[in-house]
Amino acid sequence: MAIQKTIYKKVLPLAILFTFLILDLFAQKVVRYDLYVKDTIVNFTGKEKRAIAVNGQIPMPTLIFTEGDTAEIYVHNLLKEETSLHWHGLFLPNKEDGVPNLTQMPIKPGATHIYRFPIIQHGTHWYHSHSGLQEQIGMYGSFVMLKKSNGTIQRPGIDDLPTVPVILSEWTDYKAENVHRMLHNANDWFALKKNAVQSYAEAARAGHFKTKLKNEWKRMLAMDVSDVYYDRILMNGTPESEIKSVDGKQLNGGDKVRLRISNGGASSYFWLRYAGGKITVVANDGNDVEPVEVDRLIIAVSETYDIVVTIPVNGTAFELMATTEDRTNAASLYVGNGIKQLIEPMPRLKYFEGMKMMNDMMKMNGRLDDMGMSMSLNQMDMNVVMYPEITGWEKKKGDSSMKGMDMSSDPNRYNANALGDIVTLNYSMLKAPAKTTLPIAETRTLKFELTGNMNRYVWSMDNKVVSEADKILVKRGENLRLILYNGSMMRHPMHLHGHDFRVVNGQGEYAPLKNIIDIMPMETDTLEFNANVEGDWFFHCHILYHMMSGMGRVFSYQNQAANPLIPNPKLAQRKLFADDRKMHFMFLNDFATNGNDGEMMLQNTRWSIGGEWRLGYNDMHGYETETHIGRYIGRMQWFMPFIGFDWRYRKTAAGKTEKNLFGQSSTKDNRALLSAGFNYTLPMLVRLQAEVFTDGIVRFQLRRDDIPVTKKVRASFMVNTDKEYMLGVNYILGRNWSLRTHYDSDMGFGAGISFSY
Amino acid sequence: MKSIILMVSVGLFSITPCQSQIKNAKSETIKVYGNCDMCKSKIEKAGTEKGISKTVWDEKTDMATISYNSKKTSTDAVLKKIALAGYDSDNFLAPDGAYNVLPGCCKYDRVNKVAVIIPVKDQAMEMNINHSEHNMKMDTAKMNMPLQEANQLQAVYDNYFGLKDALVKSDAITAASKAAAILTAINAVQMNKMKMEDHMAYMKVEADLKKDAITISTKKDIAVQREAFANLSKNMIDLIKGVKPTEAVYLQHCPMYNDGKGADWLSKENGIKNPYYGNMMLNCGKTVETIKQ
Incomplete structure (x- = not known):
């Protein structure tokens, strides 16, 4: 923890020193930083884990420049x-953008790479690794560009306040690669950790059994507002910290403090709330906005907000709390001196209300239906149905006081600001202080739908991942208007490299400038920007695990000069595409008294290679394996045709033959056959498998694993036309282990322990 | 054989107490503000976690003895938990919401909390403004009798609106105090200074108003308060239609309350903020009548 504790002490004076150095000297000077990226061991939870530190610290050091400097x-x-390293939100030449295999080749172990670019903007930004999952384990830091001191855009009362950069992040003791793999295997261990399994028993207890049934009928797995469970939430690298003085000046009652907040979390949105009163938002994504007073705001992954808070009285420090969107964890920063005034923790989400809402929105074909509401700019938050502080506490079973209440026609039923007296920031409230109209040029409109599939953790745009889509060609000088519709069930913070875009939000010529826009399910947002810097620019969802699954596109300027840092474009492209083509491995085996049951799978966006086995302990019970290689079809990926290979050996008394439901007979005693067939996910998430073997035998099978009976109990069943069946129950012990008992028509009753990876 | 049994049982006994003990134990005695027995149980519950921390609070001295596993937690972490349960210490101030929901007997004096002075919304100031308005009205009232009569009931009306706002916020404690203020205001009404018909209108509802105000001021259950408020509003509407206040008042209706039987209330604003459901259904209802002089 020593690393984290020293950050304030180290970074702040350094930052201050640099500020003065820069202010004192003439502009146009070169500001050099040396960053040493090194493996380290951290201990956030009592366990020692690997992380990456830069110059010995997590987060990476705050880099400070002034508009007009040259960064080196x-x-x-x-x-x-x-x-x-990617400089998030910066305007710079494409080859300095720091996207490996797109704007440069990766920095090899032992090598030194120099990024050199002029600083031509100001504001709060941040920087992070764009390689693999390194951002999750420490490679994020604040990047602050100050306004020129003689500039005309200085805002007295804001720009001259004591200022502190704050970077938010999260920590999990699980290896990031493992988190990624578990997400792809629809592992519900994180939900268990968050107490958000939403099982049938829990549903019944909450009076929502029918809701759960309808949810599974519509082929949905339990939803949460976020995917990953984190052990710690960090502000500047620590769960609890204090700001008692800024620039050596102690903070007193009546003082205002400006916080430059960046969300460097890999996949978490954070609610920001302050115990000392209202929060004044003064900038967003590094761009000034007209000050707006709110009670709370949610900061999307990779967004930045500059906020001003007031210390209302002397002798008290006030808590600024960053709570994850799922409300399971939070970090605190105390602003001021003295006794600490706490803010109330955010109450737990009403998950079953959320499930009910999703049921209403989801059509049987897996598409969403906004029921005629045109939603945009976070103004309507469907999740308010889950917020007790706005829509009331979970009612007790049998409480009929709300009977006869029908909100379905209320146009404000998802409008948090109309429903309660808590003011929540949304994008329509942001207004630029100056006109942001684009230069007059030809305007081209591009439409994208954000698509995805929670069950298989596939995230895409227009149902294509990066490796499946062409680059989007852009003419230098043209204006591009992007219309984005989110047809998936999760929200996505979409980030454009190298450009700021106007968010068309009803503020007319004063539309705010941003480089990330958070789009909630069923929302449509319109963005505009002038294509003014050539290069290959990434446009992607900034949730790290969504990006790595291929949710993005590349905007590529036509006829641009070749990038000297990409000597072999074909190789670079192949390496870039490898991210979303990656195969994810899963393994499951039940060590039971009557045999071993298991399966193993390698899967990516479209392909699945899987094997199943049932191995008895003697020849009478037999041994069988099935191997399937298939491809998922369609947006919801309910349909998967495959080819397979079936091998079984069994010794029955005197070659007894078996007949299936269609009257076809076989001994099943020694079979090695090829097959073709398909899987189809039926309502209630039951998997139908139809398969025809080379000997003409046809088999239909229904199967469902992981029926969430209670928080820790999962039931499963299988039945097929060979008159085989299986019933089983698992009790989850830990991430990899569970107790299992089952009855199998071939092998009889068995109990044992099941291992899953 | 006996010695084995003895050894085993000694072993068992020596293990059992160990399990409830806290490892790496440290102990500190710190002030935690509270009042009564109920506070004691709440503070100790909040400050105790099996195997990690144990808190014992002394009602007489307000001192909490916190023993904790120094490798797993700290006194500050325990005090934070206690503060989140509503109890101030010298390190942490409880969130207002947590303090507000404490039972009446637990409402200790918050000596460490410095009151935030917000100039515009300050209550004392608001009262001053009201007073000066009253004084002005008093002057004009010399020439204008009906206004003076309205003023007789103005305090009743004002506190009714305060009560309504508290119910909108689902704040049972403020609701109770506003209801108590209605009672005080009713008792201060000088009926002999009223016009005859206003006097009659007031006489009709006075006893009922008092009854419901007492219910609201003594019951801390918001559901019970709302039930009484529905009845109180009914009488208040009868009264206000007879003795009209100086400013326009809106009669509003919620069709859902009481299993669809519906209920009315009065508001100074035309916009709907539903006192029967609070945040759950803040905008449910509509204005059905504007009452003006």
Whole structure:
């Protein structure tokens, strides 16, 4: 923890020093930073885990420049793996953008890479690794560009306040690669950790059994507002910290403090709330906005907000709390001196209300239906149905006081600001202080639908991942208007590299400038920007695990000069595409008294290679394996045709033959056959498998695993036309282990322990 | 054989107490503000976690003895939990919401909390403004009798609106105090200074108003308060239609309350903020009548 504790002490004076250095000297000067990227061991939870520190610290050091400087950043890669650094939200030449295999080749272990670019903007930004999952384990830091001191855009009362950069992040003791793999295997361990399994028993207890049934009928797995469970939430690298003084000046009652907040979390949105009163938002994504007073705001992954808070009285420090959107964890920063005034923790989400809402929105074909509401700019938050502080506490079973209440026609039923007296920031409230109209040029409109499939954790745009889509060609000088509709069930913070876009939000010529826009399910947002810097620019969802699954596109300028840092474009492209083509491995085996049952699978966006086995302990019970190679079809991926290979051996008394439901007979005693067939997910998430073997035998099978009976109990069943059946129950012990008992028509009753990876 | 049994049982006994003990134990005695027995149980519950921390609070001295596993937690972490349950210490101030929901007997004096002075919304100021308005009205009232009569009931009306706002916020404690203020205001009404018909209108509802105000001021259950408020509003509407206040008042209706039987209330604003459901259904209802002089 020593690393984290020293951050304030180290970074702040450094930051201050740099500020003065820069202010004192003439502009146009070169500001150099040396960053040493190195493996480290951290201990956030009592367990020692691997992380990556830069210059010995997590987060990475705050880099401070002034508009007009030239940045010169030396990145020394002391890791045993490749790395890169992306300057988030910056306007710079494409080859300095730091996207490995797109704007440069990765920085090899032991190598030093120099990023050099002029600073031509100001505001709160941040920087992070764009390589693999390194951002999750420490590679994020604040990047602050100050306004020129003689500039005309200085805002007295805001720009001259004591200012502190704050970067938010999360920590999990699980390896990031494992988190990614577990997400792809629809593992519900994180839900269990968050107490958000939403099982049938829990549903019944909450009076929502029918809701759960309808949810599974519509082929949905239990939903949460976020995917990953984190052990710790960090503000500047620590769960609890204090700001008692800024620039050596102690903070007193009546003082205002400006916080430059960046969300460097890999996949968490954070609610920001302050115990000392209202929060004044003064900038967003590094761009000034007209000050707006709110009670709370949610900061999307990779967004930045500059906020001003007031210390209302002397002798008290006030808590600024960053709570994850799922409300399971939070970090605190105390602003001021003295006794600490706490803010109330955010109450637990009403998950079953959320499930009910999703049921209403989901059509049987897996598409969403906004029921005629045109939603945009976070103004309507469907999740308010889950917020007790706005829509009331969970009612007790049998409480009929709300009977006869029908909100379905209320146009404000999802409008948090109309429903309660808590003011929540949304994008329509942001207004630029100056006109942001685009230069007059030809305007081209591009439409995208954000698509995805929670069950298989596939995230895409227009149902294509990066490796399946062409680059989007852009003419230099043209204006692009992007219309984005989110047809998936999760929200996505979409980030454009190298450009700021106007968010068309009803503020007319004063539309705010941003480089990330958070789009909630069923929302449509319109963005505009002038294509003014050539290069290959990434446009992607900033949730790290969504990006790595391929949710993005590349905007590529036509006829641009070749990038000198990409000597072999074909190789670079192949490496870029490898991210979303990655195969994810899963393994399951039940060590039971009557045999071993298991399966193993390798899967990616479209392909699935899987094997199943049932191995008895003697020849009478037999041994059988099935191997399937299939491809998922369609947006919801309910349909998967496959080819397979079936092998079984069994010794029955005197070659007894078996007949299936269609009257076809076989001994099943020694079979090695090829097959073709398909899987189809039926309502209630039951998997239908139809398969025809080379000997003409046809088999239909229904199967469902992981029926969430209670928080920790999962039931499963299988039945097929060979008159085989299986019933089983698991009790989850831990992430990998569970107790299992089952009855199998071939092998009889068995009990044992089941291992899953 | 006996010695084995003895050894085993000694072993068992020596293990059992160990399990409830806290490892790496440290102990500190710190002030936690509270009042009564109920506070004691709440503070100790909040400050105790099996195997990690144990808190014992002394009602007489307000001192909490916190023993804790120094490798797993700290006194500050325990005090934070206690503060989140509503109890101030010298390190942490409880969130207002947590303090507000404490039972009446637990409402200790918050000596560490410095009152935030917000100039515009300050209550004392608001009262001053009201007073000066009253004084002005008093002057004009010399020439204008009906206004003076309205003023007789103005305090009753004002506190009714305060009560309504508290119910909108589902704040049972403020609701109770506003209801108590209605009672005080009713008792201060000088009926002999009223016009005859206003006097009659007031006489008709006075006893009922008092009854419901007492219910609301003594019951801490918001559901019970709302039930009484529905009845109180009925009488208040009868009264206000007879003795009209100086400013326009809106009669509003919620069709759902009481299993669809519906209920009315009065508001100074035309916009709907439903006192029967609070945040759950804040905008449910509509204005059915504007009452003006």
